[in-house]
Every structure is written in C-alpha cells, then in structure tokens.
Amino acid sequence: MATKFYERLSNDLTQLLENPIDYNVTIEVGEEPDNQIYKVHSYILQSLFKMPNISIKIFNIIIEYIYGGIISLEKLENSVIFDLLIISNELNLDELVENLQTHFVNNNASWLKLNFSRVYQTSCQVKNFNIIQEFCNNIISKYPNTIFESGNFLTLPEDALISIIKKDDLQLEESKIWQYVIQWGKAQNPTLPSNLKEWTSDNFLTLKTTLKKCLSYIRYFNISSEDFFEMIFPYQQILEPELWLDINSKLLAPNRPISSSVLPPRKILNVTLPTRITLSSNIITDEHTLEISSWIDKRESNYTENNPYEFKLLVRGSRDGFDVKTIYEICDKVSNTVIVLKVKDTGEILGGYIPCELDKNQNKWIYSQDSFAFSLKTTNLKNSILSRVKNFNNAIANYPKSSQLYFGYTLCLEGNLKTYKTCYCDSDWYDMPIRSKGHIDSNNRFNVEEYEVFEVSKKK
Template sequence: MTTQFYERLSNDLTQLLENPIDYNVTIEVGEEPDKKIYKVHSYILQSRNSYFQKKFNEISFNENHIKVFKMSNISIKIFNIIIKYIYGGIILLEKLENSVIFDLLITSNELNLDELVEHLQTHFVNNNASWLRLNFSQVYRTSCQVKNFNIIKDFCNNIISKYPNTIFESEDFQTLPEDTLISIIKRDDLQLEESKIWQYVIQWGKAQNPTLPSNLDEWTNNNFLTLKTTLKQCLSHIRYFSISGKDFFEMIFPYQQILEPKLWLDINSKFLVPDKPISSTVLPPRKVLNVTLPTRTTLTSNIITDEHTLEISSWIDRRESNYTENNPYEFKLLVRGSRDGFDVKTIYEICDKVSNTVIVLKVKDIGEILGGYIPCELDKNNTRWIYSQDSFAFSLKTTNLINSILSRVNNFDYAFANYPQHSLLHFGNTLCLRNNLKTDKKCCCLQNWYSYDKPIRSEELIDNVLSDKSGFNVEEYEVFEVSKKK
C-alpha cells in the first residue's frame, strides 16, 4: 500500500516560495513603478513547466549566479496565483472575479500550463456558465483564437447550434476565422434552414473581399472566381440536396459559377429526375428539432444574465422552485446609469407612473449584484411610503455568493420609500439608494433591515468587508419594466 503525503509536500514547497532559500532566478513582473521581483528556483519551475524550462535555458547566469527574467506583460495579481500553483499545486478561485479567472485562463495557456487550462475551462462551464453567456462574444472570439480552449469552444458551439443567431447575427460574424465558420456549418444539429446557412456563408465570403461589387449584376467572371476561391473549404459543407426548389432558384442559382460543374449538374438532376443516380456526395439533412426551442431572451443588460431573470421571475410568481426555461416575463430596459445618468432622480423621471419594475445594480469593486422589485407605480411628484405586499429585495448569485438571497416585505405599509425630492429610493432599510449612485457613496444595506424579513448581504461579506453602515458606490445600475409575455 502506498501512502501519499501531498498536502505536507505542497505546504513545504509553498513555504520555500515565501522563504526562497538558495534561489537562483529572479522574475520581474509588471511595469515600473509597480513591478514586483519574485525569487524562485529554476529546478522547481523547469520541472513543473515547459515554458520556463525553455526560457531559463536561453538565459545565462549573471555575476551573482542569478538568472534574471522579465515578464512585464503579466499582472502581479495573475502571477501571484500562477507561481503559487506551480510551487504548491493549489489554486483558490472562490474569491476571484470571473473576469480575473478568464485572464488567468489566457495567461495559463500562454505559459503552457495545460493542467490549469483544462481545470479553469471546466470550472467556467460547470460553475459559471452564466458569465460565459453574458460575455459570449468575447469568450467565443477568444476560444476561436486559442487552440487549447476546446472545452469552452464546445460549450459555445452547443449554444450556437441551438441559437444560431447568437453568432450569425453578431457584429463579429464577418471576422470569424475560416476554420471556426467551418466548425459551425459542419454541425448536424445546427438549428437553421439550409438556405439560411448558404446566405450566411455567402455573406461571410463577401466580407473577406470588400472590393467585390455590391450589385451582383455587375460581377465579372473574375469576381465569382474570387468568391469561389475564398469559400473553397466552406462550400462542401452545405447540404444542397436539403434545399427546396424555390430557395435554390432564388438563392443559389445567382451564384452557380462558384459551384463545381458536376455538383451543379447533380443538383439540377435531383430536382428534375429525383430517382436518377448521381455521383456527388449527398450530406444527410441536419437534425432540426421538431419542437420549438425555448427562445433566448433579448435581454440587453450589462449586469444580469438570462438565468438571473428566470430567478427573479420565479420570485415574482412566488414559486418554490426557479424557472429553468421559457421565462413568462419580458424584461424591458428603461434606465441604465452609464447611458442615462446615476442620480436617483433620473429613475423617478424616466419611470414615473410605471409599475412592476426591477432595479439591479453592481457594487463597485466588490462585484455584488443587488436589487429589488417594485410592483407599484413610481411617482416623481409625491414623497411618501408606498404600501405593497409583493415587493422584495435581493442579492444575486455571483462568484462571491454561492446562492442568491431573497428578502420579502413583511411590513406592507412601509414597503417602499418613494422620495424623489430627496433623491432617495428605499426598500425599507434593506436596500437604500441615495443621491448619485456612482460618486456619493451614500447607498447602503443596513443590518437593521426595517420592513423586510432579512438582510440581503451575506454575513461573511458584512463581517469581513463591510460595517453595518458602510456606504458603497455603484459601478452600473439598470431598471427594467417587467411584463407578462403575450
């Protein structure tokens, strides 16, 4: 029987990093004036990582028998995590923002830390899929550029297969790398009509050749040859024999010159004499689902995800379990701080006489997402407490909060403070918004959560970061009108 003492080994090596006896390499991280110098051991880094093995072999010892290595393009925060992982095999992600973890993933790949790259991708897909969806464009573009991001790329491709417009209608579509486009149109489960796929492929091909005439009637043989050459690797993945005669005539016929003569003849033969054998490869029809996929919401938020709206909708309907798809409510954006201004009076002005609103805000520096639901109308001309049996405040699940916190009103007469003249907007004392949310640091969540059944900030956060009356600034806030879908 083999006994393994990995924890003790990890602790001892971590101590060696903190007390670098007999170090023979210094690594300068960051740029002046904030750079930091790490004293490390070449034999540890070389045995753990091929990147450092190669780099250290390229550097000679100085007169003090030390190799000096500079890494100015890596942040100190990221390198702290990586060097502790290399020495001790330990990494703690719970208190890191997702954006930092994503930067860590990119840097880990650059340093050939394959084990860590796989772990971080799995962590995102299993634990923070909502962040990947919220930042889909950035995530997918990066996964396409980096060959080792296969786990995240597969995650993104599965979304694209179900919701093709996510990528085909995005601003980034025309700049997709060719191999990425091919990986999408090769999928048997791509939920899109074949004629639409053809149109998108043509659109992409034209975008790669901006000098082609916009009017097809003006195209020369050379123009068609240019497009054919550009799309050479893509055209073989179109399921031509699954396209209707009408769509074929309207969409493919004008571009017949970019198809191989034999394929063109076989397609026409299939329409005229369906039973006649052909020599061209006939790809199987795509596996388009017979059921309608749940529509992805057209939520345009800088703060919350579709999963967050499903949770909020469940609270509105007082469900014991959350909606997982087919959100019965539509979230219509009314106000955004970065667009409309951060003064609380702005909310009253824009949302005057509007009921059933949800306010969400992202706390600066901490990454918390706080908010509340107001079923009654806001009123910019009156200062008063508003009665409500259904309002609630909340803190949404993020990297730093395992589960969302819901706090329902229990003193109905004092559910909501409608105080436009004083630039105040309060859910009892459980969430208080005041003055300029971005600059004045007057917002707070008191432990004396008057009118609501519980505080919405986690005890750990209050104990470790905040005092009971600690004010905070808001990085961004949004107000949505919530209504039943027709």
C-alpha cells in the same frame, strides 16, 4: 476546496517560493510603479521574464500553482478565473487550462452564457479552448441567432465558422445557413461590388477561394427548389461544375444517381425551443448591463447574473442616423432609457441613464434625482466610472430644437455624433467627471463611431 495537480508537478516546492534560497531568475510582473519582482529558480522557470500585461493577483495564483501544484478558486470572481485561464494558456500550462475550462462548464455555465460574446470570441482566437468552444457551439446549435445575428459574426475566424456549420444539429434552415456563409465570405472581401450584377468572373473566383473550405459543409440537396433558384443560382460560379450539375439533376430527376457526396439532413428538433433572449448591442456586453442595472437599483454590489431588467434596443446610429434629433424623434415620451456611445479612435464607452421622459417638442432642463452618467470598463479602463446627478434641477438638458442632449455638463451630446467633433465631458452638476478631457479646449471634443439607446424595463 483546493484542486491539487500532481500529474506533472510531483513535489510541493512552495517553501522555496516563500523563502527563495539560491534563486537565480527574476520575473517582473505588472507596470511601473506598481510592478512586483518575483524571485524564482531556473530549474522551475528557465529565463528572465517581464510580464507587464499580467496582473499581480493572477500571477500570484499561477506562481503558487507552478511551485505547489495547488489552486483554489472558491474566493475568485469568475472574471478573474477567466483571465487566469487566458494567462495559463499563454504560459502553456496545459493541465491548468483544461481544468479551468472544465470548472467553468461544470460549475459556472451561467456565467459563460451571460458573457457569451466575450467567451465565444476568446475561444475562437485560442486554439486550446476546445472544451469551452464546444460548450459555446452547443448553445449556437440550439440558438443559432446568438452568433449569426451578433455584431461579431462577420469577424469570426474561418475555423470557428466551419465548426458551427458542420454540426448536424444546427437548428437552422439550410438556405439560411447558405446566406450567412455568403454574407461572411463577402465581409472578408470588402472590395467586392455591392451589386451582384456588376460582378466579374474574377469577383466570383475571389469569393469561391475565400469559401473553399466552408462550401463543402452546406447540405445542398436539402434545399428546396424555390430557395435554390433564388439564393444559390446567382452564385453558381462559386460551385464546382460537377456539384452544380448534380444539384440540378437531383431537382429535375430525384431518382437519378449522382457522383457528388450527399450529406445527411440536419437533425432539426420537432419541438420549439424556448426563446433565448440575447442583448442586441454592438457596443455593450451582458456584463455591462448587469453593472448598469445595479446602478439603477442603487446597489452596493453589482448583479452577477439574472439581470432583473430587459434592455430593448430603440435607436442605433448606424441604422437610424447619428443626429441627436433622431434620439428625440424615436424616444419621445419614453422614460427609463440608457444611452451608450463608443468614442471614435479611443474605444471608450460612455453613456447615461435617463429615468424621465424625453420631449421632442420643447427645449427645457428636466428634473431628476436618479439620472447618472458613466464610463464603462474596457480593455483600456480597468474599472467603470459612475457619476450621479447632484443638481436635480439640471439633471438632463432636453434641447431637441438645437440638437443637444446633456447630462448636466458631465456628458454633452450635440449635432451629428459621428460627423462632427462636438461632444464633450465636464463635471458640473454630477458628482464626478467620467472622462479626463474637458470641454474648454476644442481639441478635447470627440465624435462617436456608434451609439445606441435602450429602453430599460423590469422583466416580467
């Protein structure tokens, strides 16, 4: 069903779009040589545009909306609709922005949850995404670890953090909220000493200035005396003297009147909420796992929701170490693993699936008919690349003693993945290259800024 917008667009002008008589404005959409020129009218669009970052598919939808006030979403993928929402906001199409947000929340909430990290990050960066941000904040209220334990937490904008910690129904102990706020504040000032004993008055003043707006939303008078002395006492210098005195007075003499405002306690639910399973990754999204799961099941089309597999984090470079031998030590005798790597400087996400068991005790080539390597879609790669094994006898090079792990020669991991540029990609023994740069020239080798290994298993 098509949605009609006539509140601001009172006339159907689509005939002018189909037959642009007397056009006097041109809009260039897309990048050469695949760009497209649109002929439009100055009384509808005022100036000459070049829009290389907008896809022709999305602009066709927008231009029809501008001229005719009609838009149909039924045949569009949710990812396309979300891109449409972002572009509509950039073009100040406020009515369409509001309608698309409402469409998502009312009709495609499952997609928003599935792509929560991307959706929430975007809603924080875009001022007009109030409806979606409120939707995300309601999820965070019930499942605060969704954001507080995510890799994106420390990069949240200040107003996004405030919108979370000011909520009365945030299901988190006040002392933990305080700890997260302090953690966020320190992350905004990376030059602060890591050892609190080394802090000067200026260091505390820096943190106080950073957290000035956040600190007023902490419910200090709902923190136990034990947590107060353990968590807040070391940071007393970032609190106003009057508030510091009132907190101490309340702990020592609860009935004594104080001048500081006392926020009500959080509305913590008495029932235990069901655990929300979220992907623990600093590299890939839920959308990526759906694609990888589809490849494991050899589907012609990708899963769009209800992933049948669980991705359990086994190894993370920044946590466990970057030497390939670490993978063998932790994943010994483990089958059905997925390795993902974020390439340093380029942002590429490469990886592979190993259905067979790794063996830390011997060097050997492992037979497999189902292994594959891949390059996942990112902002710089429009579509993911899948490369399946074709030489089954040489599917996986299991070489722990020389610190090597190969997917044929399509993806080759060697040594310390972060320190040395020893990784490379070719196309032997798998059906296509996943990266344009080969291994012949040493300058084409790469290292990674992060890698992760997941054990993949069917959900019960």
